[in-house]
Amino acid sequence: MSATKASKLYILDTNVLLHDPKCLYEFKEQDVTIPMTVLEELDDIKDRKKNVAQEARYAIRSIDSILSKATNSEQITKGVRIILPGKDRDIKLGCLSIFPDHELTVRTGFLPIEHNKDNKIINCALHLQSTFPHRQVVLVTKDINMRLKALGAGLKKVEDYRTDQLVSDVELLPEGHHYLDTPFWEGVDKVESYQRDGKAYHRVARTLLPNTFLNEYIYDSTQDFAARTVAIDQESVTLLDLGYQHLMNQSAWGIHPINIQQAFAMQSLLDPDLDFTIFLGSAGSGKTLIALACALEMVIEQGRYNKIIVTRSTPPVAEDIGFLPGTEEEKMTPWMSAISDNLEAMHEQDERPQSSVKYALEKANIQFKSLNFIRGRSIQNAVVLIDESQNLTPQQLKTIITRCGKGTKMVCLGNLAQIDSNYLTPLTSGLTYIAERFKDFEGSASVHFQGVFRSRLAEFAEENL
Known part of the structure; x- marks a missing residue:
């Protein structure tokens, strides 16, 4: 494995490549290595008629597009530069390499490897950690149990792949509706109401609903007011008046809310x-x-x-x-x-x-x-x-x-x-x-x-x- 300016070395589990086949471009200037066991798992999955077979094939194509620049097998083992095509110029990232973990585990198995591919990947990470003590070796996997096993086996750094994770807690997800403890109109000092295409709209100050977002439903304790946010700017929020009782009286194919x-x-x-x-x-x-x-x-x-x-x-x-x-x-x-x-x-x-x-x-x-x-x-x-x-x-x-x-x-x-x-x-x-x-x-x-x-x-x- 080549000595590069990268301070970290990421080892990717199979489930990371299946979760995001484009993940190879997400580690910036740091190096990435893929154990041979992971390639075998991708090969096994790509030919099955599974929901993730498409992702496996995409991941294999991504790996091939990077490694195809190599002129010999030694270069693939040492690492091939990952290049991300840009609008103006190509962006050079870290290096991608394939690690022959089968040879390693036969000689120096840290964990028992019989019929256990997870242990083979963990052993690969442990070996690289001992081989490159000056670098931070990180195993990236979405398998919680595998992360626990790796830490228990002595691996210093294990991470989940979170590049595409937009929230840190599902409780932070937007509910799509916001309840007001006090009647909405009591807090309104100034409103601009108008009709368009048979619908009633109200433009009020942004300070009344500072955290609202497009198409969030707003209702209050009166069981009379209900609206949906349809436009937002720096000064105001525009609400589509829906009417609480009108909403509750809706019917679709004989079903009422x-x-x-x-x-x-x-x-x-x-x-x-x-x-x-x-x-x-x-x-x-x-x-x-x-x-x-x-x-x-x-x-x-x-x-x-x-x-x-x-x-x-x-x-x-x-x-x-x-x-x-x-x-x-x-x-x-x-x-x-x-x-x-x-x-x-x-x-x-x-x-x-x-x-x-x-x-x-x-x-x-x-x-x-x-x-x-x-x-x-x-x-x-x-x-x-x-x-x-x-x-x-x-x-x-x-x-x-x-x-x-x-x-x-x-x-x-x-x-x-x-x-x-x-x-x-x-x-x-x-x-x-x-x-x-x-x-x-x-x-x-x-x-x-x-x-x-x-x-x-x-x-x-x-x-x-």
Whole structure:
């Protein structure tokens, strides 16, 4: 390994490259090394039909694009300069190298390595730490248990990959609505009210709502005032007057909101000025029910869209849908039971519930799509429901959202307390990332649902387990 000006040497775990395939360019002037074990894991993943296979292939291409500049194998072991293409000139970063950890572990295993790839990577970091005592050797992994094992084995520095982490605590995520303890109008000395396109707007001083952001819902204790922030400048805030009772009296496909958070969510979905909505909330809070009811209303009753596309991250234990019989739609059916359950719940009072559900499925042209089939498409004139989006990485959600074409509305649904992915935590979930990143986008709204309405048993379990 070459002696460079870099003071740090980062060893990357497989899950870091899967989480952010572009991570090799994020370590600035410091050096990066990838153990051979990591390359083998990427090779194993890239050929599987997994949600992360695309990321594995992208990571391999990124590594190849850097190492292709090497003229011999010795140079790859010593390190090849990482060059980030810039607008004016290329930016030279640290060096990337591949470390042959297989040879190392056979000779001097620090930890038992039989059938344990994590230990091989930790051993690589321990060896480099002892070989380069003048440098700070850092193992970067998103695996909490691996970080604990590495520290216990004697590695001095272990880090999580947080370059794309926008918040330090999920409690800091925007709830999408702000409650005022005192009546809103009592604090207003000066207001400019006006009508436009049949809607009422109020421009008030910025000091009244100093921390508000675009499309945040504002309501107070009077159960009369409710509004949404639609414009912000240095001096003022412009609010769209929605009316508390008007919100609570909304209806979509026969469904009415139970609380004000559901009412905000319904308004954000039915508003044609918003292209993207994010629903966060615990199990049983009504996210899927509200999203599906509004989608049916907009497609069948209002005719604003031609179809409903539902996609989600399939559980890690069965990411490959290929083993299931039938077409893509039939393969995805087991993972879309949440949609079917809510359709049945909406029509359980009908004279012929099953016929009603079948009518809704056909009339709304509801399509269940695997994430692997979303890539590369341009989705037009559709409502796209991304269910269980807490299990998606920022890169995966970017891939889906950028499929949005003209006349399409997207809805992300998720519960950060129910992450199934081995590579994600609430802080690094793609759902957390986009909730923070889209906070100031005029075409999106985020609503954090409160309460559990599935049953008193579900409510008790959510609060006490």
